[in-house]
Amino acid sequence: MADIEREAMEYDVVIVGAGPAGLSAAIRLKQLDADCNVVVLEKGSEVGAHILSGAVLDPCGIDALMPDWREKGAPITVPVKEDKFYMLGEAGQLRVPNFPMPPLMNNHGNYIVSMGNVCRWMAEQAEELGVEIFPGMACSEIVYGDNGEVKGVVAGEFGKNPDGSIGDSYEPGMELHGKYVFLSEGVRGSLSKQVIAKYELDKGKEPQKYGIGMKEIWEIDPAKHKEGSVTHTMGWPLNKNAGGGSFIYHLDNNQVYVGFVVHLGYKNPHVFPYMEFQRFKHHPIVADLLEGGKRVAYGARAITEGGYQSMPKMVAPGVALLGCSVGMVNVPRIKGNHNAMLSGKAAAEAAYAAIQADRSGDELTEYEKEVREGAIGADLKKVRNVKPMWSKWGLTASLAFGGFDMWCNTLFGGSIFGTMQHGKSDADATEPASKHKEIDYPKPDGKLSFDRLTNVAFSFTNHEESQPAHLTLKDPSIPVSVNLPKYAGPSARYCPAGVYEFVQEDGKEPRFQINFQNCVHCKTCDIKDPSQNIVWTTPQGGDGPNYPNM
The missing domain is CATH 3.30.9.90 (D-Amino Acid Oxidase; Chain A, domain 2)
Structure with missing residues (x-):
């Protein structure tokens, strides 16, 4: 689509994703400079519509960003x-x-919180400071500059036909250019994935x-x-x-x-x-x-869940990865929102300094240094071995050794285990079905337990059916020719929304069906598919789940 002409808008900083990281960055930029021109692009129908988290919130992140959050009426009560x-x-x-x-x-x-509601409140604070926030604006492409730097994104493209061709009501969207682009898309973001691959940001890192x-x-x-x-x-x-x-x-x-x-x-x-x-x-x-x-x-x-040793390089020319785009969850604490907020704050401060020094478009190395050597790195380094211990040794041993290791890191600032490796990716960890027994799961009773499609209705998910499917296959033959006979068709099970089906009709070969309308944007298929054949891309803006207060 490179030949499509689009209007362009210029900003100081373009932020993709109105989660805790992106909104924290936007707020901090305006705190530092009221005249800084900041835009936040959110693919959900509203801020918070695509936010899902536990969540027990460690307030250290919001304390650092807005110490007066209690007086301002934050929904953290x-x-x-x-x-x-x-x-x-x-x-x-x-x-x-x-x-x-x-x-x-x-x-x-x-505090026990709804992060969806916390993000809605943060968006209000950002808008009061003058941040422009555009919900329903999915970002479909990265825009690169003449020197290979990230220059901006394409947002708001609508109206393609199911086959990807230009429809009668096609809207090409706009290019939003920034001196810096922050990608705060959450886990396994489609643009973040492209940037990591293009600049080899995960080279030398654990999976x-x-x-x-x-x-x-x-x-x-x-x-x-x-x-x-x-x-x-x-x-x-x-x-x-x-x-x-x-x-x-x-x-x-x-x-x-x-x-x-x-x-x-x-x-x-x-x-x-x-x-x-x-x-x-x-x-x-x-x-x-x-x-x-x-x-x-x-x-x-x-x-x-990879933690400290799995964080990719976070910066490339013109772009920075924030929050879960990097992977900042403290696994044993089951917490990452505080680190997402701190990362947004740190990225904003680095970008502000670079813009003031007329270094726009370079790599924000100070941001990466702050993440790895500051509070976020300290939080994650203490628990870096818990996940690989669990994966390698099982639950009981990991509880004992993981607890011991966290105490060592807390008391002595180091570990006798060093930094353990994860080994295989989650896709590569999947073994052939012939090595394992099938698992007999009880049928849902409709009172405590529910079938997937019934539950998906309670995610209030909706996708315009006339658009191209946002779940694509690198090779359409692989699900039936490889994944079904070798792995017993795992996509029919690992998806929590019933998107994937192997349809068996009398006298016919099995057929792989993608019900993309059901998708709750969890990205599991992009992660767990053993053939790495499924690619998650953004549907048109506003589509997907509409979580009320997750």
Whole structure:
């Protein structure tokens, strides 16, 4: 589409993604210079529509950005009051005491929040400072300058036909140019992926690792509600099939977040992460809590889990990667929003200094230095071995050695293990189906557990059906010729929205079907497909889930 003529708009900084990282960057830029011309482009129908996070928020990030957030009325109002960890068996549980855990695992001083609502509030603060925010504007292309630097993005392209040709109502969108472009797209962003590949930003780094996080919001019996209660579990139902665990957070208004994370490095292609989540809710401690309640929302999102050793280089000429585009989640704490905010603040300060010094378009090396050597790096370095220990040694050993390693890093600033490697990517970790047994999952009962398509309706997902599918195949033959016979068609299971189907009709060869209308933009397919044949791209702006308060 390089021959399409588009109008261009010039900004000081163009920010892709209105999540905590992008909005923090926008706010900080305007704090530093009220005349700085900043635009934020958000593919969701509104700010917050595509935000899904646990979330227990460590306020250190927003403290650094806006110390007066309490006075300004931020929707951060439910402090954590109790913190419990359990190891689950199929019918029982064992409480893990809090006292042996390193201080970094303590949730005292943290808050249970809806990050969607926090981002909506942050957007209001940004707009009051003069930031332009355009929701419903998906960014479909990177624009490069004459010297190979990132110059801007293409946003707001609409009206292509399903085959990709130009439709009658085609709108070419606009080029938005900036002295710097910040990519804060979240996990596995399509533009971030291109930039990482073009500039080889991941060269010499450990492969990024991921999990799939699924979440439901429930309204429960007020008699069972404990505002400020935080519970995490490990063990059943995953056991040895995969790493992962659950979270149960009691926020206000008798609502509870019930979530489940499955690490995507699992070997057995028969693992069905969504059904593991549904089975989990039948454990007595969860079933008793949810009985008499009702589910009001559902969603899913991939999580970056590689940590310190998997962070790619974050800068290239004219561009910086922020937040989960880099991968700043502290896995044992199950927290990354504070680091996303700190990264946005650091990128803004580096860009401001570069613009003031007339160094526009160069690499923001000071940003990368601050991330790796400052508070973010310190947070992630302490826990860098927990994920590879879990992957290599299993849950029980990783709890013991991981806890010991975190204490060593906390007390002595180092680890006897050094920095452990992750090894294979999550796609490469998938083994042939012939090496594993199928897993028999109970049928959802429609009360506690639900089929995928019923649950997807509670994500309020919508895609205009006349556009090209945003899920593309490098080779259309591979799903049936390779993935089905070798891996038992894992895309039919790893997708938490039922996008992929192998359709078997009498007398015909199996057919691979992509129901892109169901997609909740989790990116799991782009990550876990063992043939790395599925490519996630942005649909037209405004499409996808419409999360109310995830």
